[in-house]
Every structure is written in C-alpha cells, then in structure tokens.
Amino acid sequence: MNFSFTDEQEQLRQEARSFLARKPEPQWSELAELGWLGVSISEALGGAGLGFLEEAVLFEELGRALYAGPYFATVGLALPALGEEQLARVASGEERWSAEIDGLVPDLATVDWVVTEAGAARAEGETLSTMDETRQLGRLADGDRTPLAGSLDRSRTLAALACEAVGVAQQALDLAVEYVKDRQQFGRPIGVYQAVSHRLADTYVETELARSLAYWAAWCVAEGDEQARIAAAAAKAFASEAAVAACERAIQAHGGIGFTWEHVLHRYYKRAQWIEAFWGFPAALRAEVADWAMEGARDGVPVRVA
Amino acid sequence: MDLRDTPEEAAFRAEVRSWIQEHMPDELRGHRGGAARFEGEALRAWSRELSDAGYSGLTWPSEYGGRGAPYSFQAILFEEMARAEAPPHVGVIGLGMAGPTIMAHGTEEQKARYLPKILSAEEIWCQGFSEPNAGSDLAAVQTAVTLAPDGKRFVVDGQKVWSSFAHIADFCILVGRGDPEAPRYQNLTYVIVDMHASGVEVRPLRQITGEAEFNEIFFTDVEVPRENLLGEIGHGWQVAMTTLLHERGTLGFALTTTLEVGVRKLLALARERGADDPLTRDRIAREWIELQALKYTNYRSLTKLMQTGIPGPEGSGVKLHWSEQNQxxxxxxxxLHGPEAQLLDGETGGFWQFQQLRSRGNTIEAGTSEVLRNIIAERVLGLPRSR
Known part of the structure; x- marks a missing residue:
C-alpha cells in the first residue's frame, strides 16, 4: 500500500503551481506546449502517454488557480469519447472539446466540438448567462451529429471535479488564513479569536478528507478499479460540499471585503457551486452510494486484496 | 500510488484473517466495549492470544518483543479486526502510550522490565495526566512529585482524574510537579507509579452510561523508586508530549476501525429495518462516505510515516472528525429504531443506546475538540496563538 504521488507527479504539481502563479490565464497553445492537453494521450498521437493521476494533479492545480479555459471540458469530460485523430488534434491544441450533460454544455463558446449522445456536434448554439462566469454553460443548436469512437466516462469526470474542488477549497482556506493573520481588530490579529480560527480548522479537516477521497477516486479511475464508480460519486459529493463550505467560511472570515465583487473569493465560491451542481448534486450522488452500500451482498466496507 | 496490498501485505492479511476466524470466540464478536471490557477473563485471554500470535506491538522493535513490522501491517490488522468485529487488545494505554514513551525515554532496565508484559496483557497501565484543575491545560498539574532528601525515591502527593483502567491497572504513567519554583513547562516530572503501592487509592467514577470505565486516583505519600523516573527531573513536559504524540499519532487507525464496525452495524440495522426513505438513505450514505474519507486520510498519513518516519499533518483532524461523526x-x-429507541432490552440489547451515550465522551477524551481545533489552527495553519 502506497498512497502518495511519485516524485515525478509531485514535480508536475510544482511546475503547474509556479507556472499558474506567474500566468493565471495562459493561452491554449501554451497548455499544448506544456504537454498538459495530451497528458494521458499516447505518445504515438503526440501525447505524453501518462495517466489519470497526472491529470488529477493538474485538475487540482487548475482549480486552485481558478483557470477559466476549457481544460476540464476537453480533458476532464470529452476525452474518453474521442477517436485517435481527434485525440491527436487535442494534444496539439488544434481542437477543444466539451460534452452535453443534462442538456447543458460547459464552455460551449470556447470549444470547437461537443460530444453528445448522438455523436459529435459542432459547438454551435447559445451561451447561457451562468453564475460562474469563468465556466459558462450553453445549449447546443440542432445540427448534424457524426459518430464517435468512444463514450463519456462519468466516474472519470466526477473524479476530475473532485480534484478541482480540492484545489478550490485549499485556495479558499489559504486566502482566509493569510487574511486573518494580517487583519487587526481590537488590537490583535483576528485569527487569534477562536470563533474565527476554529472554523478555519474545520475547513482544514474537511479539505484533507476531501483530498483523501479525491485521490482515492483518481487512483480507482487510473487503475480501472471496480470501485471507481462509487469512489468518484463519494469524492465528488464530499469534495464539492467541502469546497462550497470552505468558500463560505473564507467569505465570512474576510468580513465586508469578502462580499465584494472586487475580491476574488466570490469567483471561487461560484466555481465551487458550479462543481457541486454538475452531473449530480451531492444528494443525488449520495443516493447512488446508498443504493450500493445497502445492497445486501455488500458488506459496505471494501477491503482490497491484490 | 498503489492502494493494493503488496504481496507481503496480502500474505499478512490472509494470515490474520484466518487466524481471527480460528481463534476469536463468538461471544466476543461485536463486543460493545465500555466497562464490559473489565468483566471476566474473556478479553484478557483474547489479548493474550493476540500477543502470543505476535499481533500486539506489531510495529515495536523485535528486541522489545514486537514484530518489527511496517506500519501498513498494523493498518491491515486493524482492518481485519474491524471486518471480524473483533475487540481490541485490552492494554490500550500500555500499547499506545506507556510503551512508546518508555521506548523513547526509558532506560534499558525499564524497557526490559515493562515492555514484554504490556504486550502480553499481564500488566495493565493507566494514565495519570488530568487533574481536577488541569484538564486541557496539562502544564497546570499540581500533583507533587518530590525527590526525597536521600535522592533515592520520589514522594507523590495529589489527585488524578478521568483515568481509564485505573481500577484494574498495575502501573500508572504520571506527570506531576517536580519543582514548584521552576517556570512553566520546566517544572514537570514524569514517573511510573506502581498502582499497588501503599497510599494509592482508586475511586471509580460512574459515567453518563451508568458504567464506571474511569476513575479518580488519590496519591498520599506514595513512594516511587528513583529508577521509575522517565526522562529527567523537570523534563516531564517533553516526555508527556511523546505520550500525547503517540496517542494522537497511532490513534487514527484504531478509531477508524471502531467506526468501521459502527457503519457495518448501521448498514445491517438499516437493511433489517427496511430503511427506504430517501432522507435516511442520504444520512447513511454520508456516514459511509466519511468513513472512507477517514480511512484514506489514515492511509495518506501512514504512507508519509513509512516514507519519512513522521506522520503528516493531515492526520491531525482524524480524531476530531471521528468523534463528531461517531456521535x-x-x-x-x-x-432507525423508531419508537423503540428508548428500550434497553430490545433486539440489540441496548448496544446502540450505550454507544450513543458513550459517544458524548469522544469529543472530550484524548484532547477535547476545542483543544484539537486550537492545535490545528496554531500548529498546522500557523495562526497566532490564542493564549
């Protein structure tokens, strides 16, 4: 049993973090140059031939940086449905993809193609006014659909969102911690008051629990493990709620400034809620977990033996 | 990252699983814990069996009677015991606190004298830290540990409280004031006290459950030989921190194991009662999900411990979350029992009623939730100290 990322994966995390700190809004071509678009695409098709764990690292870091481009839509959502030629064009940065889920298409305006149940569609339609302006939803126009080689993988997408939620939660916590160390009232930094600090301690604990579930789900997806479906549902349910709560506590800790348009927190808060709402709210996912755990044949406590 | 067992781990898991199946008496399955642990010989006998099979002190070095196994084996043992609903070794204070402290700060004579009998459950230990006026604030203890003029013994005077197992214990790890004049944190002395010595009086405290699991201990001119000193005079705070580090460091897996048993029983109960309304199922799913979250957090912490020798900070919230989740x-x-929830002699024989009342202690014992949140805020998040 080894539940840690490899040195190479940790190095990728550091590279991603420092790159995004320098450049929070990179061009799509830069992501292609960095090799992020083809992380799990085979080398023969121009990718890096790595796996979902490396992508998981990037989803978390992109969530932390609140990246606004269609990386989640392309890599986290559409990728498993694509054929070889399409994958090669994704890796090179020529094509951006999304998918239609529950009648809605994330980032419709900034992608080229959309995966639908009936096949691939040109990304044409109406972009809808969306609470999270950094990841707008759209509705596809009617039109031709061409068959696709693969199909969507909900577990993989939910695991990606769980990782992204962990990044959001961590950033909200970090912002709150910095603020309450600095902000003085009654002659002391407000982080000294337990009514403030204990809530942030709760955020820390929930973020770590969310991280454990998200990495568990990511590993299951990477390995094609039979628990992937339930792990991903559990992880997305818990991590998205943790991210929303982390943002709410961070906003409260910031006081008035946290409630302004000017401060970045509201954008994290909206992203957290976007993640919470997409492809199953936590309650819907918990219903799936309950069905699974309550099945008589299961003891509900998986123990893995190689 | 690989969450599967290695071949060695898988072999150990298979060994443990079949050993438990062969050796655990049926009447101990799903043991409810609490004071019932002290009744009769069954749990002592079970503890001895665990010890004879080499399952107590798995991670202790072999020169102290342990197996020198990696921490992952400890985790596997806990998981398999949870799966079988097997009760833990009865010497929890000795195994989890006294033993590791003696290994870190004890003399070779102390190690040889005490460690083997902790493993074998021949000697039971209790902890003498908390006092009526020193709970969360351990440095405020007032029990005197005074070096006698001949320099050969200490004299212990004072009162300890909330001491689990004291009424059946053979030894107590005790922190007291060694030097009333010295500044805070430099005035404490840590000694091993023989609970059968003259001047030691134990009074059981009846708890919210109606049972007496813990006790008050009164020490009146109790003589403690100098060789029972752990660490140095005045360095008791540092020694106590080792004890508490181990309490919090190794506790996570044990606690998660008990929660795993709880979730299994909850699922069984829900199936039996046909709990099919969405709200109940939602709450059950939440318990299942958060159990996995605790479990995989332990795994992350364990991996870091095996790689670096130090558990990661992520484990610091496990006890805090566990206690609130168990409640x-x-x-x-x-x-789920409906109108029968109040009945103590129902189908489950008061099992859940006992667990519910007992769980109120979870957020108080081994560091109150308030203290744990302070520790996370100050030591993990780096927020300014509140005191």
Missing amino acids: RLTKLALE
Missing part, C-alpha cells in the same frame, strides 16, 4: 452515527442508529 452523529449513533444517533442515526437510534432513530
């Missing part, structure tokens, strides 16, 4: 879970279980 929530036991209430849900009672609710």
Whole structure:
C-alpha cells in the first residue's frame, strides 16, 4: 500500500503551481506546449502517454488557480469519447472539446466540438448567462451529429471535479488564513479569536478528507478499479460540499471585503457551486452510494486484496 | 500510488484473517466495549492470544518483543479486526502510550522490565495526566512529585482524574510537579507509579452510561523508586508530549476501525429495518462516505510515516472528525429504531443506546475538540496563538 504521488507527479504539481502563479490565464497553445492537453494521450498521437493521476494533479492545480479555459471540458469530460485523430488534434491544441450533460454544455463558446449522445456536434448554439462566469454553460443548436469512437466516462469526470474542488477549497482556506493573520481588530490579529480560527480548522479537516477521497477516486479511475464508480460519486459529493463550505467560511472570515465583487473569493465560491451542481448534486450522488452500500451482498466496507 | 496490498501485505492479511476466524470466540464478536471490557477473563485471554500470535506491538522493535513490522501491517490488522468485529487488545494505554514513551525515554532496565508484559496483557497501565484543575491545560498539574532528601525515591502527593483502567491497572504513567519554583513547562516530572503501592487509592467514577470505565486516583505519600523516573527531573513536559504524540499519532487507525464496525452495524440495522426513505438513505450514505474519507486520510498519513518516519499533518483532524461523526452515527442508529429507541432490552440489547451515550465522551477524551481545533489552527495553519 502506497498512497502518495511519485516524485515525478509531485514535480508536475510544482511546475503547474509556479507556472499558474506567474500566468493565471495562459493561452491554449501554451497548455499544448506544456504537454498538459495530451497528458494521458499516447505518445504515438503526440501525447505524453501518462495517466489519470497526472491529470488529477493538474485538475487540482487548475482549480486552485481558478483557470477559466476549457481544460476540464476537453480533458476532464470529452476525452474518453474521442477517436485517435481527434485525440491527436487535442494534444496539439488544434481542437477543444466539451460534452452535453443534462442538456447543458460547459464552455460551449470556447470549444470547437461537443460530444453528445448522438455523436459529435459542432459547438454551435447559445451561451447561457451562468453564475460562474469563468465556466459558462450553453445549449447546443440542432445540427448534424457524426459518430464517435468512444463514450463519456462519468466516474472519470466526477473524479476530475473532485480534484478541482480540492484545489478550490485549499485556495479558499489559504486566502482566509493569510487574511486573518494580517487583519487587526481590537488590537490583535483576528485569527487569534477562536470563533474565527476554529472554523478555519474545520475547513482544514474537511479539505484533507476531501483530498483523501479525491485521490482515492483518481487512483480507482487510473487503475480501472471496480470501485471507481462509487469512489468518484463519494469524492465528488464530499469534495464539492467541502469546497462550497470552505468558500463560505473564507467569505465570512474576510468580513465586508469578502462580499465584494472586487475580491476574488466570490469567483471561487461560484466555481465551487458550479462543481457541486454538475452531473449530480451531492444528494443525488449520495443516493447512488446508498443504493450500493445497502445492497445486501455488500458488506459496505471494501477491503482490497491484490 | 498503489492502494493494493503488496504481496507481503496480502500474505499478512490472509494470515490474520484466518487466524481471527480460528481463534476469536463468538461471544466476543461485536463486543460493545465500555466497562464490559473489565468483566471476566474473556478479553484478557483474547489479548493474550493476540500477543502470543505476535499481533500486539506489531510495529515495536523485535528486541522489545514486537514484530518489527511496517506500519501498513498494523493498518491491515486493524482492518481485519474491524471486518471480524473483533475487540481490541485490552492494554490500550500500555500499547499506545506507556510503551512508546518508555521506548523513547526509558532506560534499558525499564524497557526490559515493562515492555514484554504490556504486550502480553499481564500488566495493565493507566494514565495519570488530568487533574481536577488541569484538564486541557496539562502544564497546570499540581500533583507533587518530590525527590526525597536521600535522592533515592520520589514522594507523590495529589489527585488524578478521568483515568481509564485505573481500577484494574498495575502501573500508572504520571506527570506531576517536580519543582514548584521552576517556570512553566520546566517544572514537570514524569514517573511510573506502581498502582499497588501503599497510599494509592482508586475511586471509580460512574459515567453518563451508568458504567464506571474511569476513575479518580488519590496519591498520599506514595513512594516511587528513583529508577521509575522517565526522562529527567523537570523534563516531564517533553516526555508527556511523546505520550500525547503517540496517542494522537497511532490513534487514527484504531478509531477508524471502531467506526468501521459502527457503519457495518448501521448498514445491517438499516437493511433489517427496511430503511427506504430517501432522507435516511442520504444520512447513511454520508456516514459511509466519511468513513472512507477517514480511512484514506489514515492511509495518506501512514504512507508519509513509512516514507519519512513522521506522520503528516493531515492526520491531525482524524480524531476530531471521528468523534463528531461517531456521535452523529449513533444517533442515526437510534432513530432507525423508531419508537423503540428508548428500550434497553430490545433486539440489540441496548448496544446502540450505550454507544450513543458513550459517544458524548469522544469529543472530550484524548484532547477535547476545542483543544484539537486550537492545535490545528496554531500548529498546522500557523495562526497566532490564542493564549
């Protein structure tokens, strides 16, 4: 049993973090140059031939940086449905993809193609006014659909969102911690008051629990493990709620400034809620977990033996 | 990252699983814990069996009677015991606190004298830290540990409280004031006290459950030989921190194991009662999900411990979350009983009623939730100290 990322994966995390700190809004071509678009695409098709764990690292870091481009839509959502030629064009940065889920298409305006149940569609339609302006939803126009080689993988997408939620939660916590160390009232930094600090301690604990579930789900997806479906549902349910709560506590800790348009927190808060709402709210996912755990044949406590 | 067992781990898991199946008496399955642990010989006998099979002190070095196994084996043992609903070794204070402290700060004579009998459950230990006026604030203890003029013994005077197992214990790890004049944190002395010595009086405290699991201990001119000193005079704070580090460091897996048993029983109860309304199922799923979250957090912490020798900070919240979750879970279980929730002699023989009441202690014992939140805020998040 080894539940840690490899040195190479940790190095990728550091590279991603420092790159995004320098450049929070990179061009799509830069992501292609960095090799992020083809992380799990085979080398023969121009990718890096790595796996979902490396992508998981990037989803978390992109969530932390609140990246606004269609990386989640392309890599986290559409990728498993694509054929070889399409994958090669994704890796090179020529094509951006999304998918239609529950009648809605994330980032419709900034992608080229959309995966639908009936096949691939040109990304044409109406972009809808969306609470999270950094990841707008759209509705596809009617039109031709061409068959696709693969199909969507909900577990993989939910695991990606769980990782992204962990990044959001961590950033909200970090912002709150910095603020309450600095902000003085009654002659002391407000982080000294337990009514403030204990809530942030709760955020820390929930973020770590969310991280454990998200990495568990990511590993299951990477390995094609039979628990992937339930792990991903559990992880997305818990991590998205943790991210929303982390943002709410961070906003409260910031006081008035946290409630302004000017401060970045509201954008994290909206992203957290976007993640919470997409492809199953936590309650819907918990219903799936309950069905699974309550099945008589299961003891509900998986123990893995190689 | 690989969450599967290595071949060695898988072999160990298979060994443990079949050993438990062969050796655990049926009447101990799903043991409810609490004071019932002290009744009769069954749990002592079970503890001895665990020890004879080499399952107590798995991670202790072999020169102290342990197996020198990696921490992952400890985790596997806990998981398999949870799966079988097997009760833990009865010497929890000795195994989890006294033993590791003696290994870190004890003399070779102390190690040889005490460690083997901790493993074998021949000697039971208790902890003498908390006092009526020193709970969360351990440095405020007032029990005097005074070096006698001849320099050969200490004299212990004072009172300890909330001491689990004291009424059956053979030894107590005790922190007292060694030097009333010295500044805070430099005035404490840590000694091993023989609970059968003259001047030691134990009074059981009846708890919210109606049972007496813990006790008050009164020390009146109790003589303690100088060789029972752990660390140095005045360095008791540092020694106590080792004890508490181990309490919090190794506790996570044990606690998660008990929660795993709880979730299994909750699922069984829900199936039996045909709990099919969406709200109940939502709450059950939450318990299941958060159990996995605790479990995989332990795994992350364990991996870091095996790689670096130091557990990661992520484990610091496990006890905090576990305690609150266990309180929530036991209430849900009672609710599933419907109008019979108040009945102590129902189908489950008062099991859940006992667990629900007992769980109120979870957020108080081994560091109150308030203290744990302070520790996370100050030591993990780096927020300014509140005191």
